Amino acid sequence: MKVTIVGAGNVGATCADVISYRGIASEVVLLDIKEGFAEGKALDIMQCATNTGFNTRVTGVTNDYSKTADSKVVVITSGIPRKPGMTREELIGINAGIVKTVVENVLVYSPDAIIVVVSNPMDTMTYLALKSTGLPKNRIIGMGGALDSSRFRTYLSMALGKPANDISAMVIGGHGDTTMIPLTRLASYNGIPVSQFLSEDALEKVAADTMVGGATLTGLLGTSAWYAPGASVAYLVDSILNDQKKMIACSVFVEGEYEQNDICIGVPCIIGKNGVEEIVEIELNDKEKAVFAKSAVAVRAMNDALKSILA
Ligand SMILES: NC(=O)c1ccc[n+]([C@@H]2O[C@H](COP(=O)([O-])OP(=O)(O)OC[C@H]3O[C@@H](n4cnc5c(N)ncnc54)[C@H](O)[C@@H]3O)[C@@H](O)[C@H]2O)c1
Numbered sequence: 001m002k003v004t005i006v007g008a009g010n011v012g013a014t015c016a017d018v019i020s021y022r023g024i025a026s027e028v029v030l031l032d033i034k035e036g037f038a039e040g041k042a043l044d045i046m047q048c049a050t051n052t053g054f055n056t057r058v059t060g061v062t063n064d065y066s067k068t069a070d071s072k073v074v075v076i077t078s079g080i081p082r083k084p085g086m087t088r089e090e091l092i093g094i095n096a097g098i099v100k101t102v103v104e105n106v107l108v109y110s111p112d113a114i115i116v117v118v119s120n121p122m123d124t125m126t127y128l129a130l131k132s133t134g135l136p137k138n139r140i141i142g143m144g145g146a147l148d149s150s151r152f153r154t155y156l157s158m159a160l161g162k163p164a165n166d167i168s169a170m171v172i173g174g175h176g177d178t179t180m181i182p183l184t185r186l187a188s189y190n191g192i193p194v195s196q197f198l199s200e201d202a203l204e205k206v207a208a209d210t211m212v213g214g215a216t217l218t219g220l221l222g223t224s225a226w227y228a229p230g231a232s233v234a235y236l237v238d239s240i241l242n243d244q245k246k247m248i249a250c251s252v253f254v255e256g257e258y259e260q261n262d263i264c265i266g267v268p269c270i271i272g273k274n275g276v277e278e279i280v281e282i283e284l285n286d287k288e289k290a291v292f293a294k295s296a297v298a299v300r301a302m303n304d305a306l307k308s309i310l311a
């Protein structure tokens with residue numbers, strides 16, 4: 001099955017790399033506006049095939065959407081990343097125009113595609129993609145929660161001194177430094193609540209580190225992260241293409257779920273061949289409900305900035 005990734009930069013190319021070496025798709029097309037850039041990234045990835053043993057065909061194109069025709073999934077990573085000291089929200093001015101144009105172009109050649117939005121501010125860009133195209137809500141998925149949850153599990157594993165794959169934990173809410181919600185109460189080490197092993201202070205530190213996980217990496221790298229983001233997108237694409245029905249926190253359009261309406265925000269979703277197949281409503285306690293409501297207010301406020309673009 002064919003996957004297109006728009007934006008062959010750090011995240012897009014990493015995602016193509018993971019999708020190919022894990023054999024998730026039979027074909028990956030990378031598209032970028034920078035002349036020759038996607039072609040170069042695709043060729044470099046293809047030259048790994050004999051060493052890592054994959055058979056996925058990876059090609060690159062410069063802004064030629066006809067080559068993306070009939071993609072089952074299209075991932076949008078085009079746009080600028082933040083620099084140290086910036087918030088994701090500050091990217092809206094440039095990225096909104098890019099995302100809107102890209103989604104329109106993609107749908108000309110792949111009218112049935114499931115769209116995975118990565119560009120930041122991701123919840124706002126997901127809402128923009130949904131509202132500007134009128135696509136059914138199951139086909140527009142924002143990737144953020146998969147990444148934030150993997151960071152949460154990593155920080156928990158470091159605090160516990162145990163492998164991350166033995167830890168189950170999820171982050172919901174907005175994909176922002178102050179809007180994401182690590183669900184500490186529900187996190188477990190092989191089914192045992194992590195609160196049995198870690199103090200309240202230690203758990204608070206893990207949650208705080210998770211929330212600024214992207215900012216920490218941006219400070220260290222000078223631009224935002226790409227290995228875990230690319231791998232998180234590939235994980236999501238795998239669940240769609242191979243109909244795995246994994247539960248993944250994704251930014252999706254809510255209509256009453258978690259007492260919210262008319263925003264895209266991170267909630268646990270069952271992801272399969274139809275995209276978002278179900279939103280899972282977990283029972284939050286009063287404190288978690290209040291934090292979710294606050295996160296939703298911030299996410300909704302960002303959507304207001306789109307009004308002129310959507311008009
Ligand atoms: N949702 C998440 O969890 C998450 C994680 C990491 C990064 N991001 C976001 O993803 C985006 C990309 O990050 P990156 O590190 O890969 O940046 P990058 O600068 O390395 O790559 C972006 C690429 O997009 C291309 N591009 C720009 N406009 C385009 C257009 N109109 N059509 C096609 N391609 C175009 C650029 O030429 C560039 O190659 C940023 O907005 C970043 O904030 C989101």
Ligand SMILES: O=C(O)C[C@H](O)C(=O)O
Binds near residue numbers: 082088147218224229
């Ligand atoms: O932090 C960023 O700006 C990029 C991305 O959203 C991330 O969480 O890594």
